[in-house]
Amino acid sequence: MSKTTIIYQAYYYQRPLRDSQSAFMELTTPAWRWDRARLRDFIAKALPRRTESRLCRVAIILVLVTDVPIRADGKGIPIVLDHLAQGVIVVPDDASIQNRKTAALLSEYIAESTAATLEVVQESKIPLQGSRIYVGRTRFAEQFSLRLSELDADGFVIHPVDEQNLVIAGATDWGTEFGVCEFLEELVGVRWLLPGEDGTHVPEQSEILGPEESIRQEPASISRFMSGFPNVVQNEWARRNRMRSRIGFHHNLLHLFPAEKYVKTHPHFFPIQNGKRYLPGQGVLGGWQPCLTAEGITEEAIKNINEFFCAHPDATSFSLAVNDSGGDCECATCQSRDTGENNHLGVRDVSDRYFEWCNQVVTEVLKSHPDKYFGCLAYYQVGMPPTEVELHERLVPCLTQDRMRWFDQSLKKRGHELTESWAKASPTLGFYEYLYGTPYMLPRIYFRQMAENYRYANQQGVRVHYAEVYPNWGEGPKLYLALKLQWNPDEDIDKLLDDWYTACVGKEAAPLLAEYYELWEEFWTSSELANGEWFTSSNREYLNFYSPEYMELVSEDIIQRSRELLELTVGKTKTSKQKKRAELMLEAFEYYEASAYSYLASQKHLKTISNEEEALEFIAITLKGGAMAEQRQTLLAKFGDHPVLVHPRPISIKQHERLRCEAWGVGSLWPVYPWLDKSDHVRNKLNEVSATGWNVRAAQAKNILTKWSAQQEQ
Ligand SMILES: [Zn+2]
Known part of the structure; x- marks a missing residue:
C-alpha cells in the first residue's frame, strides 16, 4: 500500500540564503513531520521570537511531496x-x-x-x-x-x-x-x-x-566530549551515549610555532617582553605567546595548518588556543591593536589583536580545507570578547566555568552576561565545563540546573561542549543526562530522569532512587551552600574541590535518609541486573557516608565538653568516626580495582592532601580524661572501648585508663 504524505520541514538559517550550501550545515533545529495546523502554530510562535536574534536572519519552509509506501497494517517492518x-x-x-x-x-x-x-x-x-x-x-x-x-x-x-x-x-x-x-x-x-x-x-x-x-x-552540539574516564569500559559507555570530540581547543600556539624550530630561523616570531625579545627554551610550555604582528607569521601559520590537514585528512579541527599563563608580545604594533584596558580578570586584554589574527588564518585555511573548524580558549588574557572584530563562524572560543554556580542567581546573571557578550562577537561558541565527580566526597548533582544550562547554551550558539568529569558513578544519571542534553537540549529533564530511574532499578524502586538524588540535588543547590565559605571563597573557574569544607553542611539526617532510601531501593528491585545496579549505588554511597561521618567526627572534636552526657556523646562520635575512617580507606582500596567505582582522581594524589585527612575520625579520646573522676559512666564506657581488641581507639582508651589509675594510686 502506498500513501501520499506531505512532509514539512522547517529550517532556520544562520546565514543569508546566497550561501545556502553552508547554511544547511548550520541547521539548528531538527525536522518535524507535522500537520498544517501545528505547522502554522509553530511559524506564528517561532518566527518573531527567532528573528529577533542577530544569528537568525532567514527562515524558510520546505514542502516536499513524496510517496512513502507503508505497511497495510500501519506497523513498522x-x-x-x-x-x-x-x-x-x-x-x-x-x-x-x-x-x-x-x-x-x-x-x-x-x-x-x-x-x-x-x-x-x-x-x-x-x-x-x-x-x-x-x-x-x-x-x-x-x-x-x-x-x-x-x-x-x-x-x-x-x-x-x-x-x-x-x-x-x-x-x-x-x-x-x-x-x-x-x-x-x-x-x-x-x-x-x-x-x-x-x-x-x-x-x-x-x-x-x-x-x-x-x-x-x-545533534545540537557538533562536539560533545568529556575527559577523565579511567578505562575502556567507561569510554565505551560514553560513546554509546554519543560522546564524540570534533573540536580541539587546548593550548596550541607553542605547537604551531615550536621553539626548537623557530628560535633559530624566525626569532622575530617570539614576543617582546620587558623591552627584550624573549626566546623560549626547549620544553617551556607557557608564559609566552608569539608576536602576532611579526612579518610572515600569519603565512607561516596558514602553511603549517594546511600541511597538518593534508597529513591528517580525517582531523576535523585545529586548535588556535593561546599558550598558558599569558606572556603576550609587548611590541608597539601588537599593542596598537589592543583596547589598552585590563579585562575582568585584571590582565591586559589582547582579544582584538588575537582574534583578528585568528580570523585571517581561519579564512585562508578554509580556502583549501573548507570543512574544518578551529577551536580556541576564551581564557585569561583573551577572556573577554574582542571589541572591533567579529569572529569567523568556524572559530570556536570555549568559555571556561563550573556552571553549577549558576544556581546562585547573581552568579548566573554574571555568567549569562559574559556568555551573551561573547555570543554577540562570535556566532559559534563552546562551553568548557567542570562536571567533576571525584574527588568530591558526596554525589555532586544539580540535574535541573544542568538542563537549564544546556538549553541556555544552545540558545546562545554554543555548539561545542567539553567537560572535565573524572566520574563518580554514585552520581547516577549525571553524565548520562549531560550527554543526552548536549545532543538535544530540549529533552524534558523530568522525563529523562524518570526513564533512567525506571530502567535502572525498575518501576517500583524508581521513586525511591529519585528521592535519594533529590536530597542531594537540594543539598548542592541550597542557599546554605551558596552563602557558605566553601562556595563563595573559590575564585577560580572551577569550584574548590581540593577543600573538604562543603562537608560541614552535611547533616546526619541526610546521610541516614540516604542509606534508608538506597536500602529500600535494593529491596524493591525485581531483576538481578536492577539489584546489582542498586547495590552499586549503595556501595558508592558508603564512601560518601564514611567520608561524612569521619569528617564530622573530626569537626565535633573542636567542641568543649561541659557535662557527662556530652562526654559520652563525644566518645560515641569518636568511635563512629574512627570506624568510618577505616571503612573509608577499605572502600577506596576496594574501588581501586573496580571498573566503575574506581576513582579517576583518587584522594591519594598530591593535590588532594586536604581530602585525605588520615586524622579524620581517629580523633583523640583524651578530652574526656577530666570526666573519669566525675563519672562512672564515662569510665565504664572507656573500659568497654579498651576491650574491643586491637585498634587505635581501644589502645587509646587503655592508655587513658592506665594514666588515670596511676594517678589514683599516687
Ligand atoms: Zn608583537
Missing part, C-alpha cells in the same frame, strides 16, 4: 517476531571497520533482547526473502533522496523504505553508529545507564518492529 529473526542486517560490500562493527552491535543487542540472531551480510549477498536493515551508505540507500550529505557529520536517518526494507544511515560512519544507537534505544528499549556489564538495560522482547515513520536527527 518486522525485524523479530515471536523471538524469530525475520531478516538480515546489510552492510555495503566495501564497508569500513566502523560500519561493520556498528552492524555487529545492532545484531548483538537484538540477540540479547530477543534471543533471535540477525545475520550481518554484504549487500551483494542478500537473501531473497525476509526484511533487511541496511546499515550505512549502501547502494540501496543511495537510491533514495535521504539528503544524508546535508546532515551534520553525526546526524542520521532511520528510514522505512517499504514493507521489507529499512535504512539506518548517517552522513558519516559516526552518524550511522549513532543512528544504530538511536534505533536500539527507541525501538528495542536499550539504555546505556552506567558503564560495565550490569550498566546496560536491555529489556526482553519477543517482537521488534521498525519505526512507522522516518526518524531524522542531528
